Amino acid sequence: MAKAPSAQAHAPAPAVAASHHELSKEQLRAIFRSMLLQRTVDNRGFQLNRQGKIPFAAGSEGHEAVQAGAGMAFQRGRDLLVPYYRDVGLCMACGFPTIEVFYSLFARAKDNGGGRQFPSHLTKKSAGIFSFSSIIAGHMAHAVGAAYALKYRNERDRAVICTFGEGATSEGEWHEAMNFAGLHRLPIVFLCENNQWAISTPQEKQMAVKDVAIKASGYGMEGVIIDGFDPIAVYDAVAAAREKAASGGGPTLIEAKCYRFLSHTTDDDDRTYRSKEEVESHRKDDPVPRFERWLVEHGVVSTVEVEALKKDVLREVNECTDAAEAEPYPQASELYTNLVEGAWEPWQ
């Protein structure tokens, strides 16, 4: 676990940092399955869009290691997750059911948000997963407020994990939230999924520094840089920061350097602003096959097991696709419900 400000991009370090983790083989396999599931769900979202079956999808290809590793550190039933819109994989890794991702993609009545928001904007209070909007960094203060509530009630061994992209760090509300969390030493982990691109805007146009993590010093908290293509490094860093937060040690800013392989969403075309060569250069370190190789080399899984896992994931995604597609849309009358408790204006 490198500490800011020593820059550490993922690219020159293709190895997996397995030095001090305490993950069981079962957990390692679970992380791998989570990564496979994320990628398969991503691909399916884009496929469904290209087939004309859904109007929109946002992928997170390149974030699999960050999200599977962080999800493994998340303590279900205790922790709270305040994610952003590129976190479908993280939500699933924290307990969000795959079928409900597809209810969201198809905007079905069974979507927990009632088919109101874009896909990828998941909500599930019972799993500790906060509802959020598309407004970048708007959720940061909510995460901090939730962390304040945990501390206020003196609830020990609980923490908030709040995620965002590097673009979000340009927002004033990002600064305000970080400032408050540092000031009150709140039980929260800030995880920046730095994929280097905010739609078409590269990191160089967002900030004058190479590393988001160094901003932590301005808020009196530790900043950590990790290889976001390495799920074990992510797990190590998030689990340590989570432990620190939950035991009264205050917040940490973790910067996981990864890459966005796909266009921003199905409505974007990344060929208009970045080169194929750039994308290909990162593909060489693609975290999913990289972790697969590591697991096989270290005898965690056999190649036969890998194939079985992939089949099983594809089966799950196929089943969820079909089941969700068969569900009905919400009724048009649902437009008028759940604005406030009870009826809104009495004459409507």
Next chain:
Amino acid sequence: MAVTTGTNVMNNVEAVRATLYEALKNDPRTLVMGEDVGPRGNVFLITKGFLDEFGPQRVLDTPLAEASIVGIAVGMAMEGLRPIAEIQFSDFIFPAFNQIVGEAAKTRYRSNGDFTCPLVIRTPYGGGVRGSLSHSISVEALFYHVPGLKIVAPSTPADMKGLLNAAIDDPDPVLYLEHKKTYRLIKGEVPDGHYTIPIGKAAVRKEGHQLTVVSYGLNVHQALEAANQLEADEALKVEVIDLRSIRPMDKQTILASVRKTRKLLIIHEDNKFGGIGAEISAMVAEEALFDLDAPIHRLCGPDVPPMGYALPLEEEFMISTERMKQRMREMVKF
């Protein structure tokens, strides 16, 4: 609704203060937060002494950052607390616009009821106190367009308490507007004990059959004075409605009155164009045009930024009781 044992005479600032105190005393989930609410006790001394009694966790001096005052309160509310956030002056609320409009007011809706946002945002508004361009603004029209956001603007001490209690008890976000000129100017009896005044219910302050005046905040008191003088001196019978809640708006009370008096005058300090009066006018025109005997009139702040610091500039902006009287008289005689 009310369990009362008696009354106390208070001004508006004391009523707000007493209500907040009771809320903190009775519900451990409540906290007040904002700029200078701690040792200073808020710039109008509304929370003076609270810090000693309730401690810094529940009387939370925030950094000078309005967007996150509201945003953090939204997160607290989503996680089960009952925050009462303060924006020191309503003129400072704009950095928090997204958190109020884009987040708080949409939390329940976007999650289809999975999450709720029981949050109160209190803020002093309005002019006539030499507050100049940045301490005088009325913000209600900038927020009343937003579905899901309740807005109240009580004018009397009893309503300050009843509507603040209702706002605190409400399971959804409420923007609670306090006209700062009424803070110490307006006194009245306030019942003891916990009671609420329902959000969305107007009050008929004075009955009459020749003209309906709809207003809120400071202007209600002036309109009442004007109407009382017209009745005493000229036997004119003007009905005065105190809106109390901007949204939801009490359409029934307004329409019932207009159908009786057949004339409508709306008075508010906020700018005329696109103000609350515009919506009331449109609503009455849609629902009761053929019950009217005169065009609807709006007596409002002029369409310039509120309001110049120099006394003549401030006085020109504010609506005098004399101007109200004159317009009422004209309309009754129309």
